Amino acid sequence: MPPAAGSAAAQAEGAQPALIAREELVEPVQRINEVLGSYGVEFHLKEPGPRVVTEIVDRKSGELIRQIPSEEVLRIAERLEQLRGVLLREQT
16 A cells, blocks of 8 residues: 555655645644743744745744645654653653
8 A cells, every 4th residue: 555645654765745735834834832842942834825835933923933734744743752752761
């Protein structure tokens, strides 16, 4: 069975990633904001066209730091969950 479109495996195989719906990004962005909240940045979802873009914004000034594609947001959220698991295991 081929990997799901938009998955890391599909991207690794050079497949064209599927457009990711805003609804699929809400939870990962919330998780990222929970983890990074103390660092003074927030992730915001923006839909300038057919693709959803995530903005990284300075929490105090509201200044746009960077815009990233939705696929990268999913990878960031997944990686942060992995890191949180490692940190929790090390604390016990």
